[in-house]
Amino acid sequence: MPPRPFALLDVFAARPLEGNGLAVVLEADGLADATMHAFARETRLSETSFVQSPEAPGADYRHRIWTMGGEIPFAGHPSLGAAVAVAHACGEDAATYVQQTQPGLQPVDVERDGRRARASMLQEPATFGPELDPADVLARVGLPAGAAHPDLPCQVVGTGVPQVLAPVAGAAELAAARPDYARIGPLLAEHGAVVLYVAVVDPETGATRARSFGGSAEMGEDPATGSAVGPLCALVAARGGAHALAIVQGVEVGRPSRLEATLDSDRVRVSGDVILVASGTVHLDD
Numbered sequence: 001m002p003p004r005p006f007a008l009l010d011v012f013a014a015r016p017l018e019g020n021g022l023a024v025v026l027e028a029d030g031l032a033d034a035t036m037h038a039f040a041r042e043t044r045l046s047e048t049s050f051v052q053s054p055e056a057p058g059a060d061y062r063h064r065i066w067t068m069g070g071e072i073p074f075a076g077h078p079s080l081g082a083a084v085a086v087a088h089a090c091g092e093d094a095a096t097y098v099q100q101t102q103p104g105l106q107p108v109d110v111e112r113d114g115r116r117a118r119a120s121m122l123q124e125p126a127t128f129g130p131e132l133d134p135a136d137v138l139a140r141v142g143l144p145a146g147a148a149h150p151d152l153p154c155q156v157v158g159t160g161v162p163q164v165l166a167p168v169a170g171a172a173e174l175a176a177a178r179p180d181y182a183r184i185g186p187l188l189a190e191h192g193a194v195v196l197y198v199a200v201v202d203p204e205t206g207a208t209r210a211r212s213f214g215g216s217a218e219m220g221e222d223p224a225t226g227s228a229v230g231p232l233c234a235l236v237a238a239r240g241g242a243h244a245l246a247i248v249q250g251v252e253v254g255r256p257s258r259l260e261a262t263l264d265s266d267r268v269r270v271s272g273d274v275i276l277v278a279s280g281t282v283h284l285d286d
Contacts, residue, residue: 076226129156203241223250
């Protein structure tokens with residue numbers, strides 16, 4: 001097989017080497033699952049994207065997303081980054097693409113100016129799962145039950161994939177979070193979730209600071225989690241709060257990120273800036 005186009009991007013980033021890094025392999029038809037998983041482990045990024053020919057009517061491409069632990073059905077920053085990588089490869093400065101992921105079809109808008117782009121996507125309609133005991137959830141990040149947000153519950157919510165949301169009372173509580181991955185992993189597995197999303201939210205203004213913890217020490221703390229800000233926005237709106245959030249994440253891991261989420265009818269639109277850092281080809285076939 002010939003070499004496959006490849007791009008490295010920083011998503012939800014104000015400048016290169018901030019935000020959440022993403023590797024994208026284009027023209028990825030024919031790659032075995034084991035190869036995609038191995039390459040995701042090679043990059044050691046939170047996610048690695050593979051763009052393939054679509055199988056669903058109305059889709060422009062099929063988007064498969066892999067972590068070091070395996071394939072996941074949907075994710076936020078890969079959805080924006082993969083669309084920007086496609087736009088770069090096609091030489092398009094403005095486009096709307098429809099990606100096919102396991103939950104369905106999601107439109108992604110891209111406006112590109114050289115290596116920089118603005119991207120946004122409509123996530124799936126929110127699904128609200130069980131409310132959880134805040135004492136149990138927060139203990140998994142070393143916080144007492146009293147650290148819980150007074151008005152927002154700990155709850156499983158998804159806009160494409162379930163996430164465990166744990167709103168806390170203030171910035172001090174957020175800063176004090178210390179993940180116990182041996183306890184976080186089983187909680188996420190129980191609910192089919194990808195991250196435990198700890199956030200301090202002003203329900204009136206939508207100003208938000210967040211931290212995101214995966215299910216293992218290998219996954220660690222995620223710099224920017226678009227698939228969690230969508231559910232958080234839906235939760236805040238459902239509780240009578242703001243319909244738009246401005247989220248700062250990743251500061252604690254040295255990758256400051258800025259994400260925006262806005263309720264758009266029954267779906268949440270997640271937006272952010274994307275920067276192309278590197279492009280070339282990869283050789284993944286024998």
